[in-house]
Amino acid sequence: MNYNAPVTEGAKLDGHIPEGPLAEKWTKHKFDLKLVNPSNKRKYRIIVVGTGLGGGAAAASLGELGYKVDCFCIQDSARRAHSIAAQGGINAAKNYQNDGDSVYRLFYDTIKGGDYRAREANVHRLAEVSRNIIDQCVAQGVPFARDYGGLLDNRSFGGAQVSRTFYARGQTGQQLLLGAYQSLMRQVHKGTVNLHVRKEMLDLVVIGGKARGIVTRDLVTGQIETHWAHAVVLGSGGYGNTFFLSTNARGSNCSAAWAAYKKGAYFANPCYTQIHPTCIPVHGDQQSKLTLMSESLRNDGRVWVPRTKEMAEKVRKGELTPEQIKEEDRYYYLEERYPSFGNLVPRDVASRNAKMVCDAGLGVEASGRAVFLDFSEAIGRLGEDVVRQRYGNLFHMYEKITAQNPYKTPMKIYPAIHYTMGGLWVDYDLMSNLEGLFVVGEANFSDHGANRLGASALMQGLADGYFVLPYTIGGYLATMPPKATELTGDEPEFREAAKGVRERIQRLLSINGTKSPLEFHKALGHIMWDNVGMARTEESLKRALDEIPKIREDFWKNVKVYGKNEEFNQNLETALRVADFLELAELLAYDALQRKESCGGHFREESQTAEGEALRQDDKFAYVAAWEYTGADSNPALHKEDLKFENVHLTQRSYK
Amino acid sequence: MAEKNISVTLKVWRQASADKPGKFETYKVKDVSTGSSFLEMLDILNEELQKEGKEPFAFDNDCREGICGMCSLVINGVPHGPGRGITTCQLHMRSFKDGDVIVVEPWRASAFPVIRDCVVNRDAFDRIIQAGGFTNINAGSAQDANAIPIGKADADAAMDAAACIGCGACVAACKNASAMLFVSAKVTHLARLPQGQVEKRKRVLAMVAQMDKEGFGNCTNQYECQAACPKEISVDCIAKMNREYLSATVVEPA
Numbered sequence: 001m002n003y004n005a006p007v008t009e010g011a012k013l014d015g016h017i018p019e020g021p022l023a024e025k026w027t028k029h030k031f032d033l034k035l036v037n038p039s040n041k042r043k044y045r046i047i048v049v050g051t052g053l054g055g056g057a058a059a060a061s062l063g064e065l066g067y068k069v070d071c072f073c074i075q076d077s078a079r080r081a082h083s084i085a086a087q088g089g090i091n092a093a094k095n096y097q098n099d100g101d102s103v104y105r106l107f108y109d110t111i112k113g114g115d116y117r118a119r120e121a122n123v124h125r126l127a128e129v130s131r132n133i134i135d136q137c138v139a140q141g142v143p144f145a146r147d148y149g150g151l152l153d154n155r156s157f158g159g160a161q162v163s164r165t166f167y168a169r170g171q172t173g174q175q176l177l178l179g180a181y182q183s184l185m186r187q188v189h190k191g192t193v194n195l196h197v198r199k200e201m202l203d204l205v206v207i208g209g210k211a212r213g214i215v216t217r218d219l220v221t222g223q224i225e226t227h228w229a230h231a232v233v234l235g236s237g238g239y240g241n242t243f244f245l246s247t248n249a250r251g252s253n254c255s256a257a258w259a260a261y262k263k264g265a266y267f268a269n270p271c272y273t274q275i276h277p278t279c280i281p282v283h284g285d286q287q288s289k290l291t292l293m294s295e296s297l298r299n300d301g302r303v304w305v306p307r308t309k310e311m312a313e314k315v316r317k318g319e320l321t322p323e324q325i326k327e328e329d330r331y332y333y334l335e336e337r338y339p340s341f342g343n344l345v346p347r348d349v350a351s352r353n354a355k356m357v358c359d360a361g362l363g364v365e366a367s368g369r370a371v372f373l374d375f376s377e378a379i380g381r382l383g384e385d386v387v388r389q390r391y392g393n394l395f396h397m398y399e400k401i402t403a404q405n406p407y408k409t410p411m412k413i414y415p416a417i418h419y420t421m422g423g424l425w426v427d428y429d430l431m432s433n434l435e436g437l438f439v440v441g442e443a444n445f446s447d448h449g450a451n452r453l454g455a456s457a458l459m460q461g462l463a464d465g466y467f468v469l470p471y472t473i474g475g476y477l478a479t480m481p482p483k484a485t486e487l488t489g490d491e492p493e494f495r496e497a498a499k500g501v502r503e504r505i506q507r508l509l510s511i512n513g514t515k516s517p518l519e520f521h522k523a524l525g526h527i528m529w530d531n532v533g534m535a536r537t538e539e540s541l542k543r544a545l546d547e548i549p550k551i552r553e554d555f556w557k558n559v560k561v562y563g564k565n566e567e568f569n570q571n572l573e574t575a576l577r578v579a580d581f582l583e584l585a586e587l588l589a590y591d592a593l594q595r596k597e598s599c600g601g602h603f604r605e606e607s608q609t610a611e612g613e614a615l616r617q618d619d620k621f622a623y624v625a626a627w628e629y630t631g632a633d634s635n636p637a638l639h640k641e642d643l644k645f646e647n648v649h650l651t652q653r654s655y656k
Numbered sequence: 657m658a659e660k661n662i663s664v665t666l667k668v669w670r671q672a673s674a675d676k677p678g679k680f681e682t683y684k685v686k687d688v689s690t691g692s693s694f695l696e697m698l699d700i701l702n703e704e705l706q707k708e709g710k711e712p713f714a715f716d717n718d719c720r721e722g723i724c725g726m727c728s729l730v731i732n733g734v735p736h737g738p739g740r741g742i743t744t745c746q747l748h749m750r751s752f753k754d755g756d757v758i759v760v761e762p763w764r765a766s767a768f769p770v771i772r773d774c775v776v777n778r779d780a781f782d783r784i785i786q787a788g789g790f791t792n793i794n795a796g797s798a799q800d801a802n803a804i805p806i807g808k809a810d811a812d813a814a815m816d817a818a819a820c821i822g823c824g825a826c827v828a829a830c831k832n833a834s835a836m837l838f839v840s841a842k843v844t845h846l847a848r849l850p851q852g853q854v855e856k857r858k859r860v861l862a863m864v865a866q867m868d869k870e871g872f873g874n875c876t877n878q879y880e881c882q883a884a885c886p887k888e889i890s891v892d893c894i895a896k897m898n899r900e901y902l903s904a905t906v907v908e909p910a
Contacts, residue, residue, distance in 0.1 A: 061795040076716065077782050079822055080724040096802060132796070139798035141791050141851045143815040150805025168815060174723055175818060182790035189786040197779070220771055249718040283659070283691045288699055289720045397722065400739075400746045401693075466795040516706045518699070562711050567673070568772040571712055 001586055001635055003545050007594055013266070013626055013641040016427040017121045022647050023103075026125040029428070033475035041066035042192075043482035046473065047214055047229040048072070049201045049256050052081035053173075053458055054441025055235025056180040057465025062233075063187030065470055070227055071184070072196045072216060074251055074573075079181040082237060082249040083441075083461060086173025087294035087394065089155060089165035090137075090458040092130040097154050101162040103127045108648060110456060113159040113346050114421070114449020115600035115616060116650050117272070117624075119643065121428060122446050129467040130459050134166055136466055140179035144168050155390075156299055157454035159346035159655075165455045170294055170393040176458055180465070199225075201256040202504075202576065203497045204232065204263045204437070211260075211437035212487060215497045217505075219573060222566040224501055226494040228487040230480055231436045231473055234260060235465070238420035238442040240273065242581045242588060243533070244525020246417035247279060247292040253577040254584050257424050257443050265432040266626035266639055268425035268445035270584070271592035274452055274601045275534050276418035277350035280401055281370040290416040291401055293373070294394055295454040298343045300378035300387065301411070303350070305362040305371050307331040315364045322364075322372055322410045333357055341655040348451045348601045348614070349655060351415035355534050356612065358414075365412050374410035415534060419457060421448040421601065422591075425626040425641075429472035430464060433626075433639075438473055440464035445624065450600025505565050508575050513558030517575040520555045524548070524578075524585055532589050537605045541593040545586065552582040587627060587636060594638070597621045609652065618650050659691035662754040666701065668713055669761045674769045674777075680759070690750035694737065695720060695727065697749055698760075714773040722746040722886060725821030728828070729774055730761040735825035735884040743823065743886040763824050765833035767871045778824050780870040781838060788862035789842040791851050804850050814848040817841045819887040826881035826889075832873030837881035839867050840897035841889050847900055857904035864901060 018029040036044065044067050048059040051073040059071040073081060093106040106127040111118060134152070138144065144166050145153040154163040168175040187193040198219040205213040205226065213228035239254035240246040261267045278293045306312040306320075307329050314320035333353055335342045345353075354371050357363065364370050379387050384407055388395070395406045402412075423445040430438050430446070441461040448456065487494075531544035561575045598607040598614035599621070607615045616622075624641040663686040671678025685704070688697045695717050702712040718726040727744040731737030737747045752758065762774040769777050806814075818841070826837035843860050846852030852859070875894060882891045 057795070064794040075718060075724070075726060076778055077725075077822065079782075080718060080726050082719060082724070085719045085721060085723050094801070132798070134801040135798035136793070136795055138801040139791065139793040139851055141814070141818075141846050141849050143811055143818050143845070143849065144801075145815075146806055146808050146811040148808050150807050150811075151802050168818075171723065171819060174821070175815075178818065182785060183793075183795075185782065185786040186790040186792065188782075195782075197782075249724060250720060251718045284689055286689060286692050286696050286700060288693070288696045291721045396741070397746070400722075400742055401748070403748070403750060470795065516703055518703060560706060562706065568714060568775065570714055571706075 001545065001549070001590060003542060003590060003593060005635060008635055008637040010628055010637040010639045013425065013433065013624070013639045015119055015641055016429065017119065018428065022120060022124050025121050026128055030471050033471055034478035036474045036478050038066060040482060042068055044068065044477050045070065045229040046231050046233060047227055048233045048235060049214065050081060050235035050237060050443070051078035051181070051184065052083035052235055052237060052441060053177060053180060053461030054443065054465045055233065056081060056177065056184050057462050058233055058235060058440055058469045059193055060180060060183035060187050061466050061470045062473070063190070063192035066192065069193040070196065070229065071193050072199050072201060074198065074200045074219065076197055078184055078195060078197065079178060081177060082252050083458070084174045084177045085249065086458055087170045087292065088296035089157065089167035089172045089455040090133065090176060091157065091164050091455040092134045092166060092459065093127050093164060094131055094134060096152060097163045099162045101164050105162065106130060106164065109160050110447070110453060111449070111648050112653060113453040114451050115614065115653055116449065116618070116622070116645065117599050117643065118447055118449030120645060120647055125468065126447050126460060126463050129463045132467055133459060133462045137176055137179050140183060142168060142175045142179045155296055156344060158295055158298065158344045158350065159453040167296065170391060173458060176462065180462070200573070201236070202259060202501045204260045205493050205497045206263050206434060207491060207493045210435045213489060213494060215501050217501070220568050222569065224498050226489040226498055228489040228494070230477055230482065230485060231438060233438045233440060233469065234424065234443050235440045236443050238423065239584055240417045240420050242524070242585050243417040243528045244521050245282065245287060245290050245529070247276060247290050250289060253580065255577050255580045258580040258584055260424060260432070260434070260437060262629050263434070264629065265434045265437055266425040266628050267422070267587060268624050268626040269422035269591065270588040270627070271595055271602050272421035272450045272600065273417060274347060274419040274421060275351040275415045277347055277354055277415050278373060278413045279416035280398065281365055281367065281412055281414040291397065292416070292418060293398060293411065293413060295347065297373060297391060297394060300390065301343065301373040301375050302332055302377055303334050303343055303371055303373055304330045304332045305357045305364060309361040312362045312364060316366055316368055322374070331357070331362065338655045345655045346451060346453060351534060352603060354415055370412040370414045372410035373413045375406060376410070379407065419452055421445065421450060421452055425624070429475065430469055431472070431476060436476065438469060440469055450602055505572065505576070508559065508561045508572065508579070509564065511556065511559050511561065513560045515558050515560060517559055517561065517571065517578045520551060520559060521578045521581065523551050524582060527551070528585055532592055535603050535605050536592050538593065541589050544589040545593065548582065548586045548589065555579065555582055590636070591625055591627065595621055595625065659689050659750070661687040661689055662749065662752065663687060664752055665757045667757065667759045670713065670773055671770050673772060678770065688749055690748065692749050693720070693745060694731070694747040694749065695745050714775050716775050717745055720745045723821060725823040728763050728776065728823055730763065730828055732759050735763065735828040736886055741886060741888045763828035765827045767833065768824060768827065781822050781824065783870065784835070784839055784863055784866045785842065787866035788859040791846065792855060806849060810848050814845050817844040817848065817889060817893050820889055821887060823886065825884040825886060827872065829880040829884035830873065831878065831880070832876060834875045835867050835872035836875040836894050836897070837885065837889060837891065839863050840893035843897045843900055844893040847896065856900060857908070860897060860900040860904050
């Protein structure tokens with residue numbers, strides 16, 4: 001990629017936002033969408049890739065409607081998708097707490113939290129259906145936390161001043177996913193959904209400009225298969241593992257989305273990556289992943305560092321314990337700098353502040369890259385039992401990893417890569433520029449702008465899967481006569497795609513170099529974290545763009561992949577995924593280089609306010625940057641979608 | 657707590673596929689930090705095996721924070737290894753001493769056939785859930801979430817049972833390879849809630865029938881399952897399921 005060349009610009013994109021007042025768009029659009037006759041639904045085949053909250057909910061709901069669904073996941077069971085690891089909660093504008101919440105307030109908080117880089121119409125729809133999600137989940141038997149009167153309890157999350165977050169202890173993602181999984185299993189039993197576990201999508205098949213199927217590899221036998229459908233839904237998650245160390249599961253990967261990109265689907269805003277402020281710090285160079293401590297902990301935990309460098313130095317050397325530091329010597333930097341939101345500022349703000357105090361030499365832990373998250377005040381105020389009830393499993397998890405008891409001594413935390421707001425570009429109907437390709441959940445770019453608020457990922461995944469896609473996909477399918485558009489999966493486009501996959505695998509297996517796929521992934525991660533992480537500059541991004549192709553070249557010359565294709569081969573799985581991360585990383589850095597403003601999780605040091613906050617350049621960058629693949633050696637082409645704000649006024653975000 | 661480096665000897669189960677015999681191989685892993693997780697230690701082993709030109713060792717893992725239920729190793733004879741209330745991925749090397757010999761095996765149960773090395777097939781669990789582990793509710797037809805109050809004690813008990821991650825340690829720990837704890841956790845979770853009441857008879861009958869069909873053994877009340885469960889699910893769930901089953905077959909048959 002030649003980053004010095006001017007950006008190639010293609011035609012502008014139309015998000016197909018319905019006309020009319022904001023609050024009526026979705027209702028009106030649902031009426032305007034064409035319908036598929038109930039008895040015709042079984043004649044349509046739909047492929048769903050991924051079984052997390054987006055994919056799992058979509059596959060179950062489409063099955064309930066009567067479509068013939070093929071659903072794929074890479075794990076051994078649909079219940080293991082990484083949505084399961086979400087801890088803290090799910091937002092919904094129920095206003096059960098009588099504290100002034102409303103659909104409009106959830107919409108407003110989400111637009112503002114995303115630093116004015118999301119579509120108004122999508123976000124308002126998300127806020128509208130948020131209420132249905134909670135109803136649906138309770139009906140499935142999701143055991144949300146309740147108060148003694150038997151009604152649902154709420155907690156607060158970052159970027160909001162109301163309590164609208166529903167939770168199931170510290171396992172909200174797990175319980176919501178099990179709800180979706182159980183609905184999916186019900187459809188499998190009914191025969192509407194055909195479930196394919198341990199099968200990985202390795203290519204998208206496009207016929208006549210429309211997404212018509214996929215190529216998969218059976219992870220147990222290595223068999224390469226083709227599957228056709230009338231429409232393909234991707235719910236394959238985000239690309240946080242581009243940074244190697246992240247809070248994502250080890251298996252989380254970008255390959256399905258990347259295959260779609262290389263087949264013509266535009267990739268939007270790849271530089272919008274979220275760094276979560278409260279993760280357990282890195283402990284050495286053999287670490288395999290970073291563990292998140294839920295944002296909900298910031299309801300009662302107070303973030304601080306020693307006020308002076310001298311004291312911090314002593315803490316790092318083990319000469320001073322946090323308990324020995326007097327109240328006035330503790331710098332509660334979030335509470336002092338942001339009195340209105342305090343410890344509950346949005347994630348991007350909390351992360352950047354942690355970096356700033358550590359850069360200033362106030363960090364703790366031997367590495368100097370950690371801050372305290374302290375519960376002593378909450379334990380004093382509420383008692384240990386109440387704190388245990390609220391956060392018991394999180395404290396347990398922390399103690400297991402660090403061998404330190406957070407009831408007795410403050411937790412030590414540091415930011416880590418957590419979520420990616422960017423993803424495949426979709427219009428209001430969640431359809432890509434490639435017709436027939438729908439993208440849900442973290443895999444699309446649509447609702448969080450440049451920064452996602454806590455407890456909104458679960459909301460978006462389930463909104464897309466239960467309440468948006470089942471309507472919009474019908475509008476698309478109704479334009480295709482089902483019988484006349486049937487395929488066999490043996491058309492030349494399928495054979496060509498399967499051949500490409502086989503050749504790629506063969507090429508990897510035959511390199512026979514000296515380094516493992518993991519070594520390359522770690523090397524990529526270091527470059528990404530150092531240069532494309534929490535603070536980005538033109539210089540650091542260019543450095544990354546110089547280094548990434550070198551690693552990729554080295555990978556294709558020197559990687560050693562063991563065994564053969566026709567067997568259970570985790571080494572080969574990793575190699576295929578790392579090969580894609582090595583390509584996506586470059587697009588991510590390129591997008592970050594072009595966006596010469598700071599917004600949300602994308603912080604360009606050149607663009608900040610006097611107080612060090614992210615400074616947007618609305619006159620130049622109030623657009624979605626969607627990239628079109630133009631070949632392995634040429635620069636991608638930029639398609640802009642202008643963001644129009646008709647309801648909210650763009651301001652410098654303030655949580656002071 | 658200060659971490660240090662230790663060296664351990666591993667006896668690891670290697671099996672090329674379900675239809676080939678397996679055996680233990682012995683490997684040494686040197687200078688691993690006690691702050692590393694057990695799976696990170698296995699990552700190091702795999703990197704070293706590859707450097708020596710040997711095939712890496714296969715084991716299931718994903719989230720590495722104790723919630724996805726993918727990891728599944730029997731360590732020194734105990735599913736998920738030493739320590740209560742944790743999965744394999746939450747086990748850290750500080751649980752071992754320098755010079756320890758550690759035996760690593762797959763879940764062993766005929767209903768969980770080996771795929772490769774320590775990776776097993778747990779599809780049987782999915783089929784048990786398919787038989788009835790859900791409420792019959794379509795998206796869009798739910799009433800307001802607060803329409804039915806649920807007493808905190810019931811909600812909490814349902815949550816205790818719903819915490820099951822479906823890893824299968826209960827089966828691996830049982831001398832009969834019984835799946836009673838797994839099945840009863842789902843039966844209890846749903847039977848404790850008003851939303852699950854409607855179909856509770858049908859559900860318990862269908863799930864137990866599927867469990868038997870999959871070839872899991874019977875329960876003889878040894879409680880090894882409860883001891884091995886990373887989410888510390890109580891055998892009270894089994895008692896609850898037995899009552900539900902009795903009610904569905906004898907007291908109030910449908």
